[in-house]
Amino acid sequence: MARIAFIGLGNMGLPMARNLVAANHEVTGYDIVAGAVEAFAAEGGRAAETAEACLQGAEFVVTMLPEGQHVREVYSETIIPNAPGDAVLVDCSTIDVETARDVAARAGEAGFAMLDAPVSGGTGGAEAGTLTFMVGGSGDGFRRVQPLLDVMGRTVVHVGDAGTGQVAKICNNLILGISMIATCESLSMGQKLGVNIDALFSIISQSSGQSWVLTTYCPVAGPVPASPANRDYQPGFTTAMMAKDLRLAMDAAGTAGQATRLGAEASRMFDEFLEAGGGTLDFSAIYRKIEAASS
Ligand code: NAD
Numbered sequence: 628m629a630r631i632a633f634i635g636l637g638n639m640g641l642p643m644a645r646n647l648v649a650a651n652h653e654v655t656g657y658d659i660v661a662g663a664v665e666a667f668a669a670e671g672g673r674a675a676e677t678a679e680a681c682l683q684g685a686e687f688v689v690t691m692l693p694e695g696q697h698v699r700e701v702y703s704e705t706i707i708p709n710a711p712g713d714a715v716l717v718d719c720s721t722i723d724v725e726t727a728r729d730v731a732a733r734a735g736e737a738g739f740a741m742l743d744a745p746v747s748g749g750t751g752g753a754e755a756g757t758l759t760f761m762v763g764g765s766g767d768g769f770r771r772v773q774p775l776l777d778v779m780g781r782t783v784v785h786v787g788d789a790g791t792g793q794v795a796k797i798c799n800n801l802i803l804g805i806s807m808i809a810t811c812e813s814l815s816m817g818q819k820l821g822v823n824i825d826a827l828f829s830i831i832s833q834s835s836g837q838s839w840v841l842t843t844y845c846p847v848a849g850p851v852p853a854s855p856a857n858r859d860y861q862p863g864f865t866t867a868m869m870a871k872d873l874r875l876a877m878d879a880a881g882t883a884g885q886a887t888r889l890g891a892e893a894s895r896m897f898d899e900f901l902e903a904g905g906g907t908l909d910f911s912a913i914y915r916k917i918e919a920a921s922s
Contacts, residue, residue: 632685636663640691642753643779650778657681678705690718695726702730707737715771716741724790731789740768745796757781763792800872804893810840811917846911855909863909870897
């Protein structure tokens, strides 16, 4: 049993922390939203009223926060000054590579082992404990934290030094964003030409157009009952986060000198959907915008 501080109990963090509790770890949770902490306490977690209280006695500190600015702030103002000196710090948020490397360097200067460990698999993967973890940081830190990641995930890969987990994640989400748009365009076009969604789904899911977006996260209600399309696009993974990740991918592409024409267009489309008010909806809600657009 490990003593774990878990900060950020949102759509992903809450089910991840719940799985650690179910595996008999002692998990203390904190979130700036009191209702999130209450939800965690109702499921057997320990509630902390402040981030500082959450950190007391922790052997591991796991964070699951929205963006780089939150990670930078929480680590510099709270975790690095207050966490026990031998705690291993693990940030599972999806953030820019530069912030991940900078925060890890500051944590290292203060004597901590810190890993970036972003995830793929969505809220369904978080609930089922089947996430993919992409981990950047020292081999020793990775070995210490791997048993916890194995509880929350099915695939755990040590990618390399600090920040490389974020590189892998942004490469994945570049495909995810493009793939969502391609799937929406195809499913909308097919239905407009008179083929129903069930027929389209059963054919494409067994053909070369098959993808995770289609078979696990279908943006049209019906074929995949657990997908956000069946609950009026409640997230899930918000449009705001997809737009953020594609911006991170475009920045990374600039750093790498890699042309990404489809990525640039996907980024533009999600930014437009965000500006039109879709930010808090699941990112698959872009189907509505694509379906409404005419050529
Ligand atoms: P979310 O907004 O549901 O959860 C983030 C939580 O962090 C919120 O509950 C918020 O109140 C809390 N928070 C913000 N600032 C805080 C602070 N200073 N101290 C404590 N808590 C604070 O977001 P999410 O969907 O859980 O995503 C979290 C991260 O995981 C993001 O970086 C996202 O890109 C990534 N991610 C999400 C998904 C998904 O499907 N939702 C999948 C893979 C990766």
